[in-house]
Amino acid sequence: MIQWSQWLIDNWLLVATPVLILLGSFVAGLRLRKVAYDAFSQWLAKTRWEGGQLVVEATQRSFLHWFLLLGIYIAIQVSVLPSGSKIIAGKVIGSLLVLSLVWVTISLSEKLLKLCLTKIKAPQPPTTLAVNIARVTIIIVGVLILLDIWGVPTTPIILVLAAALFIAGLALRDAIPNFISGVQIAWGEQIKVGDFIKVEPGEAGYVTDITWRNTQIKTLEGNFVLIPNNTLARTTVVNYGRPVKKATYPFRFYTRLHLKELTGLKARNLREMVNILREVPDSVVYYHTHHFLEEHHYLTPEPANDFALWVSDALGNEILGERLAAIDTFDFPTIGTLKMRLVDVIEDYLARSRDWQTAPEGREFHFIRSISVILPTPYVAYDLREFVEVIKKITTGSIYFHIFEARLRVPKGTNDFSIWVEDCLEKKELGDKIAHLDPYIYTLESLRAAIIKLIEKNI
Amino acid sequence: MEEETYQQSKSKIQDYEPIVGRSYIEELRMLGDRLSGKVIQAINSTYFGGGVAEILSHLVPLLNQLGVDARWNVIQGSNEFFEVTKKFHNALHGKDEKVSPQDLSLFLETSQRNLNELKFYGDIFFVHDPQPVALVTKKKEIGRKWVWRCHIDISNPNQKVWNSLQSFVLDYDAVVFSSPNFAQELPIRQFLIPPAIDPLSDKNKELPQEIIDSVLSKYGLNRDKPMIVQISRFDYLKDPLGTIDAFEKVKKNIDCQLVLAGGTASDDPESETVLNEVKERAAGNPDIHILLIPPGSDIEINALQRAATVIMQKSLKEGFALTVSEALWKRKPVVASAVGGIPLQTKHRFTGLLCYSIDGAVYALRQLLTNAEYAKWLGENGRQHVKQNFLITRQLRDYLLLFLSLDYHGDVIYL
Numbered sequence: 001m002i003q004w005s006q007w008l009i010d011n012w013l014l015v016a017t018p019v020l021i022l023l024g025s026f027v028a029g030l031r032l033r034k035v036a037y038d039a040f041s042q043w044l045a046k047t048r049w050e051g052g053q054l055v056v057e058a059t060q061r062s063f064l065h066w067f068l069l070l071g072i073y074i075a076i077q078v079s080v081l082p083s084g085s086k087i088i089a090g091k092v093i094g095s096l097l098v099l100s101l102v103w104v105t106i107s108l109s110e111k112l113l114k115l116c117l118t119k120i121k122a123p124q125p126p127t128t129l130a131v132n133i134a135r136v137t138i139i140i141v142g143v144l145i146l147l148d149i150w151g152v153p154t155t156p157i158i159l160v161l162a163a164a165l166f167i168a169g170l171a172l173r174d175a176i177p178n179f180i181s182g183v184q185i186a187w188g189e190q191i192k193v194g195d196f197i198k199v200e201p202g203e204a205g206y207v208t209d210i211t212w213r214n215t216q217i218k219t220l221e222g223n224f225v226l227i228p229n230n231t232l233a234r235t236t237v238v239n240y241g242r243p244v245k246k247a248t249y250p251f252r253f254y255t256r257l258h259l260k261e262l263t264g265l266k267a268r269n270l271r272e273m274v275n276i277l278r279e280v281p282d283s284v285v286y287y288h289t290h291h292f293l294e295e296h297h298y299l300t301p302e303p304a305n306d307f308a309l310w311v312s313d314a315l316g317n318e319i320l321g322e323r324l325a326a327i328d329t330f331d332f333p334t335i336g337t338l339k340m341r342l343v344d345v346i347e348d349y350l351a352r353s354r355d356w357q358t359a360p361e362g363r364e365f366h367f368i369r370s371i372s373v374i375l376p377t378p379y380v381a382y383d384l385r386e387f388v389e390v391i392k393k394i395t396t397g398s399i400y401f402h403i404f405e406a407r408l409r410v411p412k413g414t415n416d417f418s419i420w421v422e423d424c425l426e427k428k429e430l431g432d433k434i435a436h437l438d439p440y441i442y443t444l445e446s447l448r449a450a451i452i453k454l455i456e457k458n459i
Numbered sequence: 460m461e462e463e464t465y466q467q468s469k470s471k472i473q474d475y476e477p478i479v480g481r482s483y484i485e486e487l488r489m490l491g492d493r494l495s496g497k498v499i500q501a502i503n504s505t506y507f508g509g510g511v512a513e514i515l516s517h518l519v520p521l522l523n524q525l526g527v528d529a530r531w532n533v534i535q536g537s538n539e540f541f542e543v544t545k546k547f548h549n550a551l552h553g554k555d556e557k558v559s560p561q562d563l564s565l566f567l568e569t570s571q572r573n574l575n576e577l578k579f580y581g582d583i584f585f586v587h588d589p590q591p592v593a594l595v596t597k598k599k600e601i602g603r604k605w606v607w608r609c610h611i612d613i614s615n616p617n618q619k620v621w622n623s624l625q626s627f628v629l630d631y632d633a634v635v636f637s638s639p640n641f642a643q644e645l646p647i648r649q650f651l652i653p654p655a656i657d658p659l660s661d662k663n664k665e666l667p668q669e670i671i672d673s674v675l676s677k678y679g680l681n682r683d684k685p686m687i688v689q690i691s692r693f694d695y696l697k698d699p700l701g702t703i704d705a706f707e708k709v710k711k712n713i714d715c716q717l718v719l720a721g722g723t724a725s726d727d728p729e730s731e732t733v734l735n736e737v738k739e740r741a742a743g744n745p746d747i748h749i750l751l752i753p754p755g756s757d758i759e760i761n762a763l764q765r766a767a768t769v770i771m772q773k774s775l776k777e778g779f780a781l782t783v784s785e786a787l788w789k790r791k792p793v794v795a796s797a798v799g800g801i802p803l804q805t806k807h808r809f810t811g812l813l814c815y816s817i818d819g820a821v822y823a824l825r826q827l828l829t830n831a832e833y834a835k836w837l838g839e840n841g842r843q844h845v846k847q848n849f850l851i852t853r854q855l856r857d858y859l860l861l862f863l864s865l866d867y868h869g870d871v872i873y874l
């Protein structure tokens with residue numbers, strides 16, 4: 001006992017130094033932890049990263065343990081213990097540190113993975129699988145480090161593990177990219193449920209779900225389309241963001257196709273033309289004043305109407321041809337009034353000039369009746385964005401129906417697009433602008449472009 | 460009756476999306492859905508050769524892909540029968556043909572035999588041209604809807620022959636013509652549905668230059684000399700002799716070559732005679748190339764059209780002359796007679812030049828051979844015109860609308 005006391009008195013510094021180092025490490029650890037976690041909390045407050053709190057909870061206590069182990073290790077190294085004991089003590093402390101790190105990493109990775117996979121609504125089996133893969137990977141790495149610390153050869157084990165990893169990678173080569181892309185999409189938050197996206201080239205619609213494998217969108221036709229996450233990550237995606245104001249009533253797009261029915265009636269001169277014209281149904285006048293719009297897109301400006309063209313070309317009467325061409329279809333709310341105007345112009349000319357010019361054989365005017373076939377398309381628009389996207393896709397027949405046929409069908413003498421925009425979206429100014437477009441001076445494609453331009457300015 | 464087959468087009472309906480757009484194809488599918496449950500039975504006289512067989516070999520498979528149960532049968536007849544129907548054909552075109560009572564009785568006997576042997580399973584019978592026109596007598600027995608598709612220019616028919624056939628035509632529910640000029644004063648409905656070309660067929664698809672060159676080499680054609688090409692059957696109504704006359708007049712001032720290329724059809728016994736006459740007329744002129752193209756050589760026809768500087772169709776009468784649309788689709792300037800359906804395809808001075816005489820054709824050829832920019836502009840317009848109005852997708856749509864409209868009578872049909 002006296003010998004021990006004497007030894008301590010003689011060598012107090014050798015004892016005090018390790019103890020002081022141990023205490024110093026503990027105090028430094030406490031201080032450093034406060035500084036580091038305060039800074040981390042401030043960063044979290046800025047970024048609002050949901051995983052931040054999990055990092056704090058998982059590491060806060062162990063952080064101090066690691067500093068204690070560091071202190072013990074340094075204390076032992078500066079102590080007077082024999083070198084053999086120091087080496088063994090170093091290995092024990094290193095092993096404890098590795099075990100602690102493995103424990104914390106497993107705990108943290110599980111929590112972060114679950115948080116992320118919950119966001120992309122991954123089902124239970126792949127979630128459990130992902131957590132187990134992460135857990136086993138960390139344990140394997142930990143064990144390899146421990147074996148290395150204790151001097152056991154690890155190369156054969158690493159080779160076996162690499163081979164197993166390669167085989168697993170091959171087996172899951174399709175699922176893994178989708179899974180990783182799903183994590184990227186969910187984590188990056190560039191695409192969220194409710195966004196309107198357009199995937200180039202092809203589908204457009206509202207995002208209804210993001211899963212670990214696919215992103216689901218509801219297209220403008222009302223279909224649900226699953227886009228593999230990997231495809232989405234590699235493709236150009238235009239995200240228009242959140243929905244715009246919903247219409248009080250959706251716009252259903254129709255299309256109008258037409259069939260040409262021959263009446264068997266033909267005119268060889270102006271008198272015959274005006275006599276037949278007076279008697280034929282409106283559908284005949286409609287055909288001869290409108291079919292150029294659908295059949296001659298490439299000609300700008302398009303010929304005015306068949307009557308003017310025939311009078312100029314077949315009868316060689318440029319003066320009356322010009323008068324007939326100058327009749328602006330846009331001015332007439334009904335085909336009946338348009339027909340009467342055509343009849344009046346020809347009668348007026350006949351009353352003054354007594355023109356009995358006859359068309360050459362084979363150049364007679366054949367009266368054709370237009371049979372309109374109307375059918376609904378799968379396209380329905382609930383807001384202005386959907387509306388403009390559908391207008392970009394529909395056929396010219398559909399535009400024709402809602403613009404040209406509507407003018408003769410709806411009482412206001414305007415068109416379906418203007419009425420819907422005004423009545424169901426309360427955008428009177430936009431509705432007026434569309435209504436004021438004179439469709440007869442555009443080709444159908446340029447009319448489509450003009451409408452799109454007007455609407456896109458309003459979104 | 461022995462079940463025969465035909466060479467189906469390989470094109471799929473979705474293959475047309477890049478050309479006409481997705482929405483257009485969607486509309487066709489919607490129309491096809493509405494014909495679900497109905498059988499369309501097309502009937503004509505041959506599976507091979509000529510425009511009708513070509514149209515049906517594309518149309519029927521495409522209708523099937525749209526969910527429409529369309530099938531195709533042909534009538535059987537002896538050579539004598541087809542000689543009689545060729546007379547009908549010429550007479551309906553306005554040619555002064557002598558149709559004897561014996562000819563008529565042979566026609567009726569063969570029709571009766573086909574009535575006995577053919578299976579009539581359709582809900583809508585889609586009968587083409589005069590050869591099978593008398594099959595409509597079956598309507599009294601089985602009813603259903605009957606449509607007669609007349610591919611012939613009957614603007615000025617031989618009245619005697621027309622009156623004989625009219626008694627059958629009036630039993631149909633509707634008639635379909637290719638051009639407004641063909642309309643007659645009939646108490647039944649008449650529709651206008653021009654025929655169309657298939658842009659994906661061997662005859663119209665894009666070809667690599669090597670193939671075009673190899674075809675030119677095969678027929679000994681000079682690729683450095685302007686080439687006037689007329690593709691058509693060897694038939695008086697296509698006026699191959701008039702085409703040679705026009706060429707020889709142009710050749711006096713412009714160094715060029717003429718290619719008259721065509722085949723024969725199994726239902727046209729006259730074509731052999733015409734071919735020999737044309738060969739005789741062209742003999743001794745090394746710049747006139749008479750090419751007898753066997754059936755199925757569509758790639759070669761395509762190559763010749765693409766190699767052409769100007770394409771001619773100097774017909775005296777035409778049903779429609781799809782060769783004009785084929786040429787326009789290939790952006791080629793066209794000189795064509797203003798007959799049949801040609802004015803529908805060739806809008807004078809916009810998508811080609813129309814002519815009414817040999818001298819008119821000479822004038823138009825000179826204009827095009829000496830004004831490359833103008834010829835190019837016409838060709839580009841022609842391409843757009845065909846895209847809009849003469850592709851098989853438009854024809855499909857019209858036929859679907861026709862079949863659907865047979866149950867309606869108003870100006871507006873809501874489906």
